[in-house]
Amino acid sequence: MTALHISELQHRYGRNEVLRGVELVLHPGELVGLVGPNGAGKSTLLRCIVGAEAIQHGAIQVAGFDIARASFQARACLGVAVEPERLPNLLTARQCQELVADIRHERAALPASFELCGALGLAPWLDRPVHEYSLGTRQKLAIVLALIGTPRLVILDEVLNGLDPLSAYALKEALRRRTQQGACVLLATHGLEVAERFLDRAALLLDGRIAADWDATALAKLRADPDGGLEHAVVAMLRERAGASDRAHVTPDDGA
Amino acid sequence: MTRMATLPFHPYRREQQLAWRNRIDRWREHGSETAFHGLAILFALGFVMFLAIGAWPRLLTALATGLSRWPLAVSCAAMFAMCVHHASLAQSRRQLWARHWLNPQPIEPRLRTWTIRRGMIGVAMVHALIGIVVMAKLSRGPASMMIWCLLTVAAAWIGNHIGKSAVVPAAQREQVLRNAGPGSFTRWQWIEATATLAPFRLKRALWLILLGPAGHWTGMIVVLVLVACFVLLTAWSRSVSVLAQAERWLGTQPLAPARLLRDGLPGPVVILMLACGFLFFVFAATASLSWFVPLSIALVAAGALHYACAAAERRRPARIGWLYAGQLLLLAGVMQSVPFLLLPLFCLQIFLLLRGALRR
Numbered sequence: 001m002t003a004l005h006i007s008e009l010q011h012r013y014g015r016n017e018v019l020r021g022v023e024l025v026l027h028p029g030e031l032v033g034l035v036g037p038n039g040a041g042k043s044t045l046l047r048c049i050v051g052a053e054a055i056q057h058g059a060i061q062v063a064g065f066d067i068a069r070a071s072f073q074a075r076a077c078l079g080v081a082v083e084p085e086r087l088p089n090l091l092t093a094r095q096c097q098e099l100v101a102d103i104r105h106e107r108a109a110l111p112a113s114f115e116l117c118g119a120l121g122l123a124p125w126l127d128r129p130v131h132e133y134s135l136g137t138r139q140k141l142a143i144v145l146a147l148i149g150t151p152r153l154v155i156l157d158e159v160l161n162g163l164d165p166l167s168a169y170a171l172k173e174a175l176r177r178r179t180q181q182g183a184c185v186l187l188a189t190h191g192l193e194v195a196e197r198f199l200d201r202a203a204l205l206l207d208g209r210i211a212a213d214w215d216a217t218a219l220a221k222l223r224a225d226p227d228g229g230l231e232h233a234v235v236a237m238l239r240e241r242a243g244a245s246d247r248a249h250v251t252p253d254d255g256a
Numbered sequence: 257m258t259r260m261a262t263l264p265f266h267p268y269r270r271e272q273q274l275a276w277r278n279r280i281d282r283w284r285e286h287g288s289e290t291a292f293h294g295l296a297i298l299f300a301l302g303f304v305m306f307l308a309i310g311a312w313p314r315l316l317t318a319l320a321t322g323l324s325r326w327p328l329a330v331s332c333a334a335m336f337a338m339c340v341h342h343a344s345l346a347q348s349r350r351q352l353w354a355r356h357w358l359n360p361q362p363i364e365p366r367l368r369t370w371t372i373r374r375g376m377i378g379v380a381m382v383h384a385l386i387g388i389v390v391m392a393k394l395s396r397g398p399a400s401m402m403i404w405c406l407l408t409v410a411a412a413w414i415g416n417h418i419g420k421s422a423v424v425p426a427a428q429r430e431q432v433l434r435n436a437g438p439g440s441f442t443r444w445q446w447i448e449a450t451a452t453l454a455p456f457r458l459k460r461a462l463w464l465i466l467l468g469p470a471g472h473w474t475g476m477i478v479v480l481v482l483v484a485c486f487v488l489l490t491a492w493s494r495s496v497s498v499l500a501q502a503e504r505w506l507g508t509q510p511l512a513p514a515r516l517l518r519d520g521l522p523g524p525v526v527i528l529m530l531a532c533g534f535l536f537f538v539f540a541a542t543a544s545l546s547w548f549v550p551l552s553i554a555l556v557a558a559g560a561l562h563y564a565c566a567a568a569e570r571r572r573p574a575r576i577g578w579l580y581a582g583q584l585l586l587l588a589g590v591m592q593s594v595p596f597l598l599l600p601l602f603c604l605q606i607f608l609l610l611r612g613a614l615r616r
Contacts, residue, residue: 050360072362080360087357090275099274103267103361129278 001064003028003153003184004049009058010208011044018044020208021058026186028152031179033195034188035230036205037238042188045205046157049186050080063152076104079151079183081159084138089131093122093141096130097148106149113148119170120144120163136162143171147178154178154185160194172198196223196230204234212237267363268371300585307588320394332478335411338383340486342376342415349375350419373416380412441516445498445523449491481538488531492559495523496566500573507571513614517567528559557602558584564606567613583609 004026011019018041026032036042047053049060051067051074060067065074088096094114101110117123120140125133130141139162146154154175160168175185179200189195195202196219204212214222214230222230283290322330349372353359387404499520506516532552539548565580566573583605590601 052354052359072364075360076362078360082357082360086355088271088275090278091271092278095274095278099267099270100358100361102265102270103358103363129282 001028002026002061003030003063004186005059005061006045006049007059009045009048009055009060011041011048011053011056018208019048022205022208022210024203024210024213026153026184028182028184029179031175031185031198031200032187033199033202034186034205035190035192035195035202035234040205041208042205043157046155046186046188050078050155051075077152079146079148079154081139081142081146081156083157084135084142087130087138087141090129092127092129093117093144094126096141096145100145100148104149109149113144116144116147116170116174119174120167121170136164136167139163140167147174150181150183152183154183156185157188158190159187160189160191192229192231192234202230204237206237206241211241266367267358267361268367271358300582303585303589307585307592310592316390316393319390323394329478331407333482334387335407336479336482338408338411339415339418341383342379342412343418345379346372346376346416346419376412376416380408383411384408441498441502441519442522444502445495445520448494448498449523449527451494484534488527488534492524492527492531492562495527496520496563497573498523499566500570500576503570517610517613520567521563524559524563528556531555531559560606561587561602561609564609564613568609570613 002025004024006022006024009019009022010017022041022045034042034045044053048055049062049067051071055068062074063077065077067074091099097110097113097117101107101113114123114126117126117140120143122137122140122144125137125141130138133141139159143156143159146156160171163171175187179185187199199219200216202214202219203210206212212233214233219230222228222233225232319330353368353372384405387408388401391401391404499516502516502520532555535552535555536545536548539545539551561583562580565583566576569575569579586605587598587602590597
């Protein structure tokens, strides 16, 4: 069974068409990066996957459950790191984790969750209210909440950006362990070096479509190429698109 | 405790319980500060009660007169106010839940729906209770009370429906009629104010036409007038809110406060002029022009005070509402006790607020 199956997903805000037929299939045990320029639709795609945006066209299945028709079952298979500013200001990190564990019927997962808090340097903040946290500390809590229990698909949006090196390393270790246990992790990121070295697969979202999909073998090849790398490949594609876009804007009169 | 344990687990209720427990713990930690705030709130509440008790007989008389002279207009206005209240509550709650941190969690959809509906039922009950108390005081019979209760239920239903249809994604919500043109403060205020007239917002207003009883043009006109008031009020608040928004991202620029206040003035002034013109039209149509001058002066004064409050507290926008309410309460108190001091006090308030706004 696939961890995530997206077919023909289209989404628009008013007249602005953001997603134009996204096709993506993720399998259990994969650590996948979603890369793309600003405004490519990464966050919209993630919001559609977690059910925060209504599906306008196409379908999304999480672990076999349609997010629109069986949202409860689909969400039970999802672990999502919410935006740090959405966390409840008055609750403590411990209370947040207990509440989420109760909702997911995963009380037994709490010791592991507190252990992850320790690894991420969140332990001193466990009993402090969220409004006292810095942005980075809030982000750590959001990550910990996404990993409570045994979600089959973990969705993380730009979570490595605000983390200190030690916490980033601990998080990568934790994510790697999760994938070894059979979970799939989808990580939206701008860090192409991280994507190249750490991930099993990288998908490039461009103009509302998956424009390129590098599997583990392709990523290994890119790593081995001293003049290339994922960054080189992505930049080449973006430049090619920018060139095509410029050419499309040049009228015959301009050329004459 | 045993009873608590037998209750079914409700994540939103549980979150509220935890938040209140933490809040109370914090109040206990800062005992003296809590006592000071508590006393201040009690004092303010007492003052409001004092004013309300004083105004209660006059309000009842006005209501009785209104009901006997224009029963349809008063009923439509009450229904309109209840619908708008429900619609704004339903919309804000739905938007809140859509962005709630527990939204991606597997929570039964019926729990989410019930949480929204519970709030609406509570508000409808408060509306019904207020109406019943007023009608009892006006010595109306049980039939009127029954009709009022049915109206509150209908208003809850319509308001819920309007609030549901108005929930749109954030990216779509801020669409405006026309956002082209050069970048300027006045242009920005114009864009903010006209966002009130964006098609998805007007859709809500169209629903309110249902409130007008069939065959009664008076009722329909009352509803349309109220819709226009609602649009003008929203345009005003959005255009004044530009001051605080500008401070947030232009505060680091070499922009003198005087220039910010001056550039922020044209939008609200135009809206105030429109509102006065609208008042003139309404009073001319109802042949009661003697009301026009005092009401226009009150409107302009209230607008000026609000603008001054927004300017003075533009760095802490959450306090603008409180400051404005406090200033209005002060004016109301003086008007009740020493009316001849009203004008000097108003001038002093404006002077102090603007001085504070220019200093920062």
